[in-house]
Amino acid sequence: MLTIRRVEERDRETILQISSAVGVFTQEEVNTVDELLQAHLYDPEQHDYHFFAACDDSDRVLGFVCFGPTALTEGTFDLYWIAVDKSTQGGGVGRALMESTEDYLRDAGGRLVVVETSGTPAYAPTRRFYERLGYEGHLSAPDYYRPGDDLIVYTKHLH
Amino acid sequence: MLTIRRVEERDRETILQISSAVGVFTQEEVNTVDELLQAHLYDPEQHDYHFFAACDDSDRVLGFVCFGPTALTEGTFDLYWIAVDKSTQGGGVGRALMESTEDYLRDAGGRLVVVETSGTPAYAPTRRFYERLGYEGHLSAPDYYRPGDDLIVYTKHLH
Numbered sequence: 001m002l003t004i005r006r007v008e009e010r011d012r013e014t015i016l017q018i019s020s021a022v023g024v025f026t027q028e029e030v031n032t033v034d035e036l037l038q039a040h041l042y043d044p045e046q047h048d049y050h051f052f053a054a055c056d057d058s059d060r061v062l063g064f065v066c067f068g069p070t071a072l073t074e075g076t077f078d079l080y081w082i083a084v085d086k087s088t089q090g091g092g093v094g095r096a097l098m099e100s101t102e103d104y105l106r107d108a109g110g111r112l113v114v115v116e117t118s119g120t121p122a123y124a125p126t127r128r129f130y131e132r133l134g135y136e137g138h139l140s141a142p143d144y145y146r147p148g149d150d151l152i153v154y155t156k157h158l159h
Numbered sequence: 160m161l162t163i164r165r166v167e168e169r170d171r172e173t174i175l176q177i178s179s180a181v182g183v184f185t186q187e188e189v190n191t192v193d194e195l196l197q198a199h200l201y202d203p204e205q206h207d208y209h210f211f212a213a214c215d216d217s218d219r220v221l222g223f224v225c226f227g228p229t230a231l232t233e234g235t236f237d238l239y240w241i242a243v244d245k246s247t248q249g250g251g252v253g254r255a256l257m258e259s260t261e262d263y264l265r266d267a268g269g270r271l272v273v274v275e276t277s278g279t280p281a282y283a284p285t286r287r288f289y290e291r292l293g294y295e296g297h298l299s300a301p302d303y304y305r306p307g308d309d310l311i312v313y314t315k316h317l318h
């Protein structure tokens with residue numbers, strides 16, 4: 001059984017380990033995950049970044065998601081990060097995290113989910129993952145991350 | 160003659176007046192301009208937001224631009240805000256601000272400029288403005304800002 005719960009301080013090391021081990025995030029990106037995670041953990045005033053974890057029966061963290069409201073929009077939320085432990089990929093943990101996020105956002109009045117990702121071959125499994133979940137991809141900025149590495153924006157309307 | 164120079168503390172009221180008077184920015188957006196402007200003016204440590212103004216011979220501010228490096232990219236910069244005093248629109252101030260920004264970014268190693276804007280009719284003049292300057296528009300997120308208000312991402316490679 002999977003449980004989805006808010007990320008707590010004791011999960012920090014695991015979250016960073018999972019982020020590093022997935023193999024597609026640069027060190028700068030892992031540092032950004034940590035920065036947002038610290039805002040989530042230690043700044044009770046902020047509502048920009050929320051972290052949830054998927055855990056097994058022993059409360060071992062198998063994956064996490066980070067999302068928050070998109071500035072200057074009405075009812076749009078950014079899904080900033082999602083990562084699943086390499087050993088459990090393909091087992092439905094990512095899908096459970098996404099569906100749980102969508103339920104949470106629907107309850108919070110969310111209307112649209114936006115995910116930015118890369119157009120490189122390394123991210124092909126990530127793009128297929130979003131497409132299977134009903135996200136629509138838009139080529140939004142060629143050469144965005146670096147030459148040859150395009151920005152693809154995925155969107156999904158919540159009903 | 161137009162002069163393009165860094166925005167200083169004494170320009171703040173004029174910048175906010177211009178932002179309000181252009182008529183397309185919501186109050187929340189004007190507040191965001193002010194927030195970034197304060198980072199530019201009072202936080203010498205930050206390099207995320209730069210403001211430049213276009214001034215006439217009497218040093219009257221006719222328009223301004225705000226830009227900064229895009230996180231987690233190599234050589235990509237976001238143009239966050241540009242606005243020109245209503246009384247001088249169509250007189251080349253906007254173009255001068257954009258060209259000056261592109262020169263500045265080229266010197267700073269910039270490779271790509273990204274501008275987010277709205278797909279609504281109110282923003283049609285804005286979109287034509289970017290297109291005339293060689294920017295390419297990409298429909299990136301339908302209903303992004305609110306229902307019926309799409310996100311258009313414009314990009315231009317700097318050579």
